[in-house]
Amino acid sequence: MHIIEPSYEILTIMPEHPLEHIERAGRTAYKPEEARSVLPNSLKTEIVVTANLREWRHIFRLRTSNQAHPQMRQLMRPLLARCRLLIPVLFDDVGELA
Numbered sequence: 001m002h003i004i005e006p007s008y009e010i011l012t013i014m015p016e017h018p019l020e021h022i023e024r025a026g027r028t029a030y031k032p033e034e035a036r037s038v039l040p041n042s043l044k045t046e047i048v049v050t051a052n053l054r055e056w057r058h059i060f061r062l063r064t065s066n067q068a069h070p071q072m073r074q075l076m077r078p079l080l081a082r083c084r085l086l087i088p089v090l091f092d093d094v095g096e097l098a
Helices: 008-012 019-026 030-038 053-064 070-086
Strands: none
Touching: 053 070
16 A cells, blocks of 8 residues: 655645645646645535436435435435435435435
């Protein structure tokens, strides 16, 4: 297992907007793994997920349960509610909404 040690120089000179720093770091000798270490953990991310209906049922079972991460439940429960409105016969018996 290879552990990447971030360059602490990045952390001490980071500007108010971390993405500006990443752009500058990309033009220097910093590795991408080091540059990513300065971003906040809760940085906005956009993703696209494609799955068949069987897989969506599985995803909703996992990601809407009370054992799932709270932020994942916050995202997936409204999506499940929408799917239940659109295709109730497939999603009424899946997952938790509360």
